[in-house]
Amino acid sequence: MQTKMRKLGRGVALVGAGMSKFGAFQDKDSRDLFVEAFQEMLHSVDKGVDPNDIEAIYVGNFSSDLFEGQGHIGPIMSDWVGLIPRPVTRTEGACASGGLALRGAVIAVASGLYDIVLASGVEKMTNLPTAEVTDTLAAASDILYEASAGFTFPGLYAAIATAHMAKYGTTIEHFQRVSIKNHENGALNPKGQFNSSIRQIMDSRMARAKERGLPLPTWQDEFDFLNDEAVNPTVAWPVKLFDCSPITDGAACVLVVAQEIARDFTDTPIYIIGTGQAADYALHQRQDLTSIGAARAAAQEAYAMAGVKAEDIHIAEVHDCFTIAEIVATEDLGFFEPGEGARAAAEGITARDGAKPINTSGGLKSKGHPVGASGIGQAVEIWQQLRGQAGPRQVPNRNLALGLSHNVGATGGTCAIHIYERR
């Protein structure tokens, strides 16, 4: 396919962003979570917004059909936040459903049809037992050739991990570095599912063992802890428990408006200057498992539209559904050469105070991964970081102007990338 320079018909900006707490909530369904995210979004708009001025809604959702038995979730979400009769469209691209909702809103505003559009995502996953969640997610693989052969997502990403290890010498320690970093960031995110660093988790387990008079573990550091099969069992080698994002309930919302009216809502809009989307074959058909073609193609489109390069990006939220996925993402985005993503993580380059902070929110790994909401959750983090509102996890001593979000569906069948600018 010929590469084409794509431009939007007019500029687009975010003027509000909010999310529910991410976690496992017995007493909340997708409606409750959506209302929570929507209300926080409303409150985030500096100069206020009348909800009646919202003209259309995009809802990212992977499968409330399978998770909650509720199809046609769009108008229900819209009803619960008082937006009937506005048009509402559900977008689905597996775990990139949220990214597609954001892109849908961006395109709708760019088309001239609307000036003010809600982009949102929601998923309520914990109604089902864990094994059923794993099977439900496996429906996003190619069921004729992957799920039916026994593959689930930990297994599919394990195939990516082993390919990366074989080709580039990536090690389990590299994966652990990603997990440690993201839990460190997540410990500073009150909205995240896990609010603890691996060190804190280790210390609390140690303290509990002491309290109960049990034999004390011999962990000296986080790596010892993560190497202990008793606390970090292998799910699908080399993918272990702490390499996997959790099963999460959550929702997130951002308000997308035409650039020319953005300052009616805030003096600090965050402009969306690039959007890219692409697709790839199911994993079993690919020549090379160490890279996601859709991410490379979507990044190329987004960079070209924004007129920026990988090295210009100050901060990024990438799709770390598994730790290997973050490493591959940072390579696909051009932040690091192929095979160098693992080393970058090990050397602290992607840490919050590193040269290229990745997943300051804690990423899907620690913040949680309510699959249809994750893409919008990434936009919420970029919004907060670029506006200097990320509190204790704000990237320190840095004037952040350019951010990026990278949202992947399944093993890369779908990828949506957005580039954000504070001017």
Add this chain to the structure above:
Amino acid sequence: MQTKMRKLGRGVALVGAGMSKFGAFQDKDSRDLFVEAFQEMLHSVDKGVDPNDIEAIYVGNFSSDLFEGQGHIGPIMSDWVGLIPRPVTRTEGACASGGLALRGAVIAVASGLYDIVLASGVEKMTNLPTAEVTDTLAAASDILYEASAGFTFPGLYAAIATAHMAKYGTTIEHFQRVSIKNHENGALNPKGQFNSSIRQIMDSRMARAKERGLPLPTWQDEFDFLNDEAVNPTVAWPVKLFDCSPITDGAACVLVVAQEIARDFTDTPIYIIGTGQAADYALHQRQDLTSIGAARAAAQEAYAMAGVKAEDIHIAEVHDCFTIAEIVATEDLGFFEPGEGARAAAEGITARDGAKPINTSGGLKSKGHPVGASGIGQAVEIWQQLRGQAGPRQVPNRNLALGLSHNVGATGGTCAIHIYERR
């Protein structure tokens, strides 16, 4: 909500359209059906199209998740027609999923992002036993308040039907008229699931009874036949079997391009001059069951954008998932006053040779209703009729220039309306 005049950033046209055979196919899955529709679409483009020039894909699908156990159907459909790595977005709005895919493509072209976009829809429903299909479709109702109270869609539309009967004196005979008309049209549609008029069905049952030496039925005409509970049992009073659209497998595709390049593909493009979409509360929350608010709002938007009125429309495909739905649709669209839709059907105004031909394809009732594909299937019929290519079911002796499609999700939670023009 304030009514606003909405305009697309640039003009949009259809230059190709195709559909698979609609029906119940044991040996075909959604991939096969999609390929069939795509290939017919390609062949329909008068001056040809290189599939490599297609830049993006929208796929309407209600729930391959529940019907086939396949989530994330977008990239799989795209793969099977050779369109990887182009961006593919699944849209879902229950039975209006196809209409949302068409609207997504229209907006994407209008935004300036793409010039050539495939809008498509697909649903493979017959893998499940009928009772499970009914339950699966019920997931598109509000499961907290409707499905959980025992409602399925025949029941929900029976509530609409009884309300219409009570308020306007509509009768079961009116519903029968719609069924008879749509089967008559469908008998002329080789792509339809049923290729028989009610009269033909009646005659063949009569012939079979004779052959087998069984007691001969006493049917004098179609109404006798439809009043015979043995052949037309009540599903949910007053909705009987022949008032319900069938369970169908099928796919449909149209090619949407920027107006300025439309004549590169055909000398007879069909311009999309109006698009409207709206949402409504679930049925149990509504004050009035005899009209669908989303259809009225979407029609208003589409008419205003197109600069035309209801009386200007020459032909329409409307969402007759049940016969009552067609009557309500023709009222919501402003073709007839509230309560007059039934009489219009009875008087032949909506017949193929009437003043306002409705569902010349056979409608969902006779052509079939593969839910995610139906909205695109409607566009295929309008495309053929406006171009004079509908064969034996072509509206006779009429210069058709303006068409409309009306696609409803669930009981009207979603509605998407498009207005088409041949110039």
